[in-house]
Amino acid sequence: MSVAENIRDDEDDRGFKSGIPDKVLHIDDVHKSFAGLHALSDVDLDVRKGETHAIIGPNGAGKSTLLNVCVGRLKPDRGAVIFDGDTLTGKSPHEINQLGVARVFQTPEVFLDLTVLENVMVPALSKRDGHFKLNPFKSFAGEKAIRQEAIDVIHSVGLHAQLNAPATSMSRGDKRRLELAMGLIQHPKLLLLDEPTAGMARHDTNATIDLLKKIKEGGMTKVIIEHDMHVVFSLADRISVLAGGRIIAQGTPDQIKNDPRVKEAYLGEEQV
Amino acid sequence: MLSTFTRNDWLLLIGFAIIILVLPWALQPIGAAYPDLLQKIAIFGIFAIGFNILFGLTGYLSFGHAAFIGIGSYVSVWSFKLLTMNVLPAVILSVGMAAVFAFLIGYVSLRRSGIYFSILTLAFAQMSYNLAYSVLTPITNGETGLQVRAIRDSAAVSLRDGDVRLIDQAMGIQEIGVPITNFFGMKMSGYPGFYFCAVLLIICFFIAMCITKSNFGMMLKAIKSNQNRLNYTGIHTRPYLISAFVISGMYAGLAGSLLAVTDPIAGAERMQWTASGEVVLMTILGGAGTLVGPVLGAGLIKYAEQKVSSWNEGILHQAFSGLPDGLQNFFVEFFSFFVGEGWHLTLGFLFMVIVIFLPGGLMEGARRIASIFRKQRTDKADEANAVGQPAE
Numbered sequence: 001m002s003v004a005e006n007i008r009d010d011e012d013d014r015g016f017k018s019g020i021p022d023k024v025l026h027i028d029d030v031h032k033s034f035a036g037l038h039a040l041s042d043v044d045l046d047v048r049k050g051e052t053h054a055i056i057g058p059n060g061a062g063k064s065t066l067l068n069v070c071v072g073r074l075k076p077d078r079g080a081v082i083f084d085g086d087t088l089t090g091k092s093p094h095e096i097n098q099l100g101v102a103r104v105f106q107t108p109e110v111f112l113d114l115t116v117l118e119n120v121m122v123p124a125l126s127k128r129d130g131h132f133k134l135n136p137f138k139s140f141a142g143e144k145a146i147r148q149e150a151i152d153v154i155h156s157v158g159l160h161a162q163l164n165a166p167a168t169s170m171s172r173g174d175k176r177r178l179e180l181a182m183g184l185i186q187h188p189k190l191l192l193l194d195e196p197t198a199g200m201a202r203h204d205t206n207a208t209i210d211l212l213k214k215i216k217e218g219g220m221t222k223v224i225i226e227h228d229m230h231v232v233f234s235l236a237d238r239i240s241v242l243a244g245g246r247i248i249a250q251g252t253p254d255q256i257k258n259d260p261r262v263k264e265a266y267l268g269e270e271q272v
Numbered sequence: 273m274l275s276t277f278t279r280n281d282w283l284l285l286i287g288f289a290i291i292i293l294v295l296p297w298a299l300q301p302i303g304a305a306y307p308d309l310l311q312k313i314a315i316f317g318i319f320a321i322g323f324n325i326l327f328g329l330t331g332y333l334s335f336g337h338a339a340f341i342g343i344g345s346y347v348s349v350w351s352f353k354l355l356t357m358n359v360l361p362a363v364i365l366s367v368g369m370a371a372v373f374a375f376l377i378g379y380v381s382l383r384r385s386g387i388y389f390s391i392l393t394l395a396f397a398q399m400s401y402n403l404a405y406s407v408l409t410p411i412t413n414g415e416t417g418l419q420v421r422a423i424r425d426s427a428a429v430s431l432r433d434g435d436v437r438l439i440d441q442a443m444g445i446q447e448i449g450v451p452i453t454n455f456f457g458m459k460m461s462g463y464p465g466f467y468f469c470a471v472l473l474i475i476c477f478f479i480a481m482c483i484t485k486s487n488f489g490m491m492l493k494a495i496k497s498n499q500n501r502l503n504y505t506g507i508h509t510r511p512y513l514i515s516a517f518v519i520s521g522m523y524a525g526l527a528g529s530l531l532a533v534t535d536p537i538a539g540a541e542r543m544q545w546t547a548s549g550e551v552v553l554m555t556i557l558g559g560a561g562t563l564v565g566p567v568l569g570a571g572l573i574k575y576a577e578q579k580v581s582s583w584n585e586g587i588l589h590q591a592f593s594g595l596p597d598g599l600q601n602f603f604v605e606f607f608s609f610f611v612g613e614g615w616h617l618t619l620g621f622l623f624m625v626i627v628i629f630l631p632g633g634l635m636e637g638a639r640r641i642a643s644i645f646r647k648q649r650t651d652k653a654d655e656a657n658a659v660g661q662p663a664e
């Protein structure tokens with residue numbers, strides 16, 4: 001089963017027939033401060049089913065903090081995060097993942113002692129078997145299928161040459177791609193990507209864009225934090241701009257490009 | 273699960289089994305081929321393999337595993353006293369009881385990680401040790417230790433001084449003299465005792481291999497590698513850790529049981545923190561996280577313990593007899609700190625050397641040596657190629 005096929009299957013049961021786009025993720029009035037520093041204030045954000053939603057903003061704007069609140073790493077001081085009808089706030093990270101939210105970390109957090117294949121097998125098994133499974137007598141056929149699927153995903157991010165290499169020996173860029181593969185193998189309903197191309201060479205960045213575009217065709221909902229405007233404008237359906245912990249603008253790429261507040265807060269300094 | 277075994281894995285298992293089974297001959301040249309020591313090597317090999325499932329795979333360092341040794345021993349002796357001198361029920365009950373206790377202790381201790389986990393396990397083990405000496409003396413017989421006795425004549429005799437052995441009595445088994453543990457009639461002392469332990473060691477090794485190769489084992493390794501990340505991958509790490517803790521507790525319970533099988537007496541000193549520390553040493557000395565390492569470490573430490581602690585000044589004088597008198601006396605004085613009663617000093621010293629120079633243990637040392645040889649061989653092969661193929 002390929003990544004794309006599986007996502008199409010999901011799409012049919014709650015499609016866009018009504019004409020009103022479903023909200024998959026609803027961030028409701030979230031506040032978070034660190035010792036007096038307001039990292040997030042009054043953040044309201046809706047992510048629609050199937051869209052690629054980019055969050056942009058200068059360094060320290062609170063983008064990663066927002067994702068941390070979504071995946072249960074941080075508890076918001078106020079407000080709630082609702083995903084597909086479930087309140088995520090207060091749930092533990094593994095529960096949130098089991099609901100179908102996967103995250104690709106900004107600084108790669110792969111399992112350094114495991115091989116590339118094992119790194120991808122772990123999230124694959126978590127998706128298949130749930131949060132805990134003692135598996136003394138697993139059937140060979142089932143194992144083979146899931147292993148093959150992991151190999152396919154590794155192929156799709158271009159790491160097949162290092163399939164059985166330990167992750168610790170990989171370059172930083174490759175670790176990022178491995179992170180991506182670990183997210184993709186789970187076919188999440190919502191994939192949160194924190195600067196997936198940061199630190200990548202142009203060539204690798206383009207490859208990643210192509211890969212993400214392909215998944216987009218599959219219909220997976222994605223939230224992507226990105227610094228690289230080239231990436232943002234080639235992928236995003238809608239963009240939210242975060243500055244100083246507040247959402248200062250929201251809209252389509254064209255709207256954002258021409259928004260004077262955004263230019264002032266962000267685009268100006270980046271020279272896009 | 274077995275499907276993931278490669279040919280090399282099967283070779284390893286078979287090789288391991290053969291080596292263990294021929295130990296009584298193989299260890300003759302170094303004077304270690306007597307049943308008592310061989311039994312200890314096999315038993316502590318089991319203990320270390322189990323300990324390594326927790327420590328080697330997940331990185332959680334328990335300092336209280338001797339508690340399960342103690343539990344295994346007491347349960348076994350009680351099984352001998354109450355049920356039968358056949359070791360089978362004793363072994364099964366011990367492993368089961370160790371599992372129950374491991375679950376309780378693990379459930380609480382695994383609320384914390386790192387040093388706090390270690391300290392919690394240490395506290396539990398010391399508690400068990402103290403309880404065995406105080407409140408629980410009716411069960412443990414305190415300092416004297418729990419022993420197998422002849423079947424009592426009347427219910428007036430306390431269970432400590434007279435056994436009942438319900439199953440043996442029901443089956444009409446006659447006892448003459450001191451009751452002896454047996455496996456369906458086969459006496460469990462001497463070499464048969466060793467082979468009983470050895471077969472269990474091989475089975476335990478096989479199970480540990482299966483665990484290491486399984487998806488479950490992979491999750492345990494992922495916990496060691498990056499537990500935090502695992503949570504964001506949808507894995508609840510606590511049940512995995514508790515399972516690993518229970519499994520390693522069961523191994524320890526089995527080891528404790530076998531100590532009682534080969535010598536049917538149980539004392540609280542088996543639960544002391546030094547015993548918990550010893551298995552840590554064995555595992556690290558051999559190589560934590562490797563399959564063979566812990567057994568190697570256990571064998572080495574048990575062998576050295578028997579040898580070094582039996583040496584005395586007389587032997588040292590012999591060893592240094594070639595030296596002039598003054599020097600000889602100096603060396604004998606110096607080394608006498610390290611032998612006999614001072615064996616633990618040697619052990620500590622050895623441990624320091626290993627941790628500082630070879631943190632991966634003896635298995636890492638073996639790997640390094642092997643890689644040097646391999647490199648030499650490929651260098652030679654390269655040279656041969658260079659000669660064989662003219663430059664372009």
Ligand SMILES: Nc1ncnc2c1ncn2[C@@H]1O[C@H](COP(=O)(O)OP(=O)(O)O)[C@@H](O)[C@H]1O
Nearest residue numbers: 034037039057058059060061062063064065066
């Ligand atoms: N765990 C934390 N403790 C204290 N301050 C934090 C923590 N995480 C983030 N911050 C602060 O919150 C602000 C937003 O950080 P972050 O969300 O990482 O920004 P971004 O990802 O947009 O660059 C920064 O000023 C950062 O220093």
Ligand SMILES: [Mg+2]
Nearest residue numbers: 063064065106
């Ligand atoms: Mg960030």
